[in-house]
Amino acid sequence: xxxxxxxxxxxxxxxxxxxxxxxxxxxxxxxxxxxxxxxxxxxxxxxxxxxxxxxxxxxxxxxxxxxxxxxxxxxxxxxxxxxxxxxxxxxxxxxxxxxxxxxxxxxxxxxxxxxxxxxxxxxxxxxxxxxxxxxxxxxxxxx
Amino acid sequence: xxxxxxxxxxxxxxxxxxxxxxxxxxxxxxxxxxxxxxxxxxxxxxxxxxxxxxxxxxxxxxxxxxxxxxxxxxxxxxxxxxxxxxxxxxxxxxxxxxxxxxxxxxxxxxxxxxxxxxxxxxxxxxxxxxxxxxxxxxxxxxx
Numbered sequence: 001x002x003x004x005x006x007x008x009x010x011x012x013x014x015x016x017x018x019x020x021x022x023x024x025x026x027x028x029x030x031x032x033x034x035x036x037x038x039x040x041x042x043x044x045x046x047x048x049x050x051x052x053x054x055x056x057x058x059x060x061x062x063x064x065x066x067x068x069x070x071x072x073x074x075x076x077x078x079x080x081x082x083x084x085x086x087x088x089x090x091x092x093x094x095x096x097x098x099x100x101x102x103x104x105x106x107x108x109x110x111x112x113x114x115x116x117x118x119x120x121x122x123x124x125x126x127x128x129x130x131x132x133x134x135x136x137x138x139x140x141x142x143x
Numbered sequence: 144x145x146x147x148x149x150x151x152x153x154x155x156x157x158x159x160x161x162x163x164x165x166x167x168x169x170x171x172x173x174x175x176x177x178x179x180x181x182x183x184x185x186x187x188x189x190x191x192x193x194x195x196x197x198x199x200x201x202x203x204x205x206x207x208x209x210x211x212x213x214x215x216x217x218x219x220x221x222x223x224x225x226x227x228x229x230x231x232x233x234x235x236x237x238x239x240x241x242x243x244x245x246x247x248x249x250x251x252x253x254x255x256x257x258x259x260x261x262x263x264x265x266x267x268x269x270x271x272x273x274x275x276x277x278x279x280x281x282x283x284x285x286x
Contacts, residue, residue, distance in 0.1 A: 033222065080243050107223070
């Protein structure tokens, strides 16, 4: 049955991955956008924890594997084109989905033509150790 | 000033476009994911209405241009990597962001290994005319 659900996702359209929106189940905040390949999708379904695919590191990215900020998956939805996924999650750990310590990656808003930080930081990510960084941009392990 | 805001978006990372999440400002529903190139972003900022870039049609896609289901932009947010955008919008017209007549593109949920429709349709999209279809998948005009 899980095979059927994965088979209907159009991974081919975007080079083997689909964009995935993670939204907080309680607060309805949009936390982040990441990507899944088929393997990541199937692991997410099997484990109930969000597993993404890091395009920069070219491997599965088990969200929270270093920080403890994992995501329990409450709902998995698919869009009308079968090419994006919406996860409704409980953000665990320190409640910070963002590797910079914010609840959401979207802590900056356009105001007067400038991106301004409009959210408080929830945690100092230095607590996760010196090797903790960003999977997509820096290529370091972490997030 | 608007030039600065666009210049800091990492369009190059993903072939000239960034994924954009549109979320309903009032209900907090995630409505859709689409893409913007720099021109679409700048038009959105200038007009206050969501303008995306259709990858299949290779042109700007002024959301609601045929159906009247346009989106008034209340907030524009950017993620920590500068490579995705979050729009907080008021969904106008019939309140249906989805070209199939649903409020949200995410009207199907994974249940028992199958994608099941869990939302009511708000409008029959046939009302928008026989040429109305989906910009990304069919290449037809519309949405």
